[in-house]
Amino acid sequence: MNPTTIDPRVRIGHVHLKVADLGRSIRFYRDVLGFEVTQRYGDSAAFLSAGGYHHHLGLNTWESLGGSPPPPGTTGLYHTAILFPDRAELGKALRRLGEAGIRLDGAADHGVSEALYLRDPDQNGVELYRDRPESEWPRQPDGSLAMVTRPLDLKKLLAEAAI
Template sequence: MTDEFFNHATTPLRIGRVWLRVRDLDTVSDFYQRVLGLAVIDKTADTLSLGVGPVALLDLQGDPLASPRNLRDAGLFHTAFLLPTRADLARWLAHAKTLGVKLQGASDHIVSEAIYLADPEGNGIEIYADRPVAHWRDAKGQIRMATEQLNIPDLLRVGKGNWAGFPEGGTIGHVHLQVGDIDTADAFYRDILGFDIASRYPGASFFGSGGYHHHLAGNIWNSRRAGVRPRGAAGLDIIEIVARKPVTRAAIVDRAELASLHIDETDQTPVLHDPWGTRIALGT
């Protein structure tokens, strides 16, 4: 097997940034800076943009009057931060252990190695590193994903040096959602947005673009039959989907209009709403 890693710059669609509505902006922003090492890129009295270098990855909208998120609602399962290398993941894990961060799990997914936690308001987080692309597929060429025990001692052995903040080249690799129905999620994320179904798992679909194992996922494990999320609730607000070519974005808009879906426009960016109220901004 080769050590070729996936090139996200080549995919027709990818994740840009994520917006969260939070009740305590100071506490949540401190967590993402201290624990994940994201840097402040821009801020106002009630908003904060965090990222690496000039690239914003996470926007926090402070709203003390937002209702607490209900873990049974549709919305965010986790935002998955993709690190450039396995050594970066090892260094982050050592950093988290030093801080005494409470972790929720650690898994070997065949395509990647992943560590799970949550921010102070319960928004799920995955920190992960991909394996080389040659590891992803079975003999029939199908993407293989599983949830197996992560070999943490083996991982930590590659983490020479100290964590020095979220590394350049790190991105939001995927966003995993809680949805009310898998068929409905497929009809929106596959048929309207144009993602491929890269893999299926009991109660979940994994959507990828350009051969990636998944840029988005939707599951019903906690949210079966959930309806539209209440307006004003804390949690996920917007996912930016970046289209590499303008024609790709135009085709999404055309499909949405043909399906009579409502489209907003903010700063010349089309914004769709998924069936559960999450806003999808179509960036370039």
């Protein structure tokens, strides 16, 4: 391994978002996406997780209470990507989004993954996705990735959630 290359076991552990309204954000991440609140700090912060981990998401109003999203053309977080274990679970998430009236910004098949794109109540980008097995990833003749952006068949994805 190259001494300047990060260890392949490293993972991004959690995302901490500044939000304008903590209750509204908890309702989105808990009630729509299905995360569980693991801890709350009064009305200013909350931590949420999947499966009992200490937290995958942190939400706070410490610097953003009542604030507005950054205007277009500014730097910042493009989106938070939430990895689902399989296609059926991603389909269930799509169904929950529809039931909650959440509009998608887009949906794509990237060859390596299938993804749904949306915005949370503070207009932070959110990607819900599932990876294909690495053996199915499209590759160039030299072995490098050949990711694509194709339309994702949402009807088939929803049908898979019903299985």
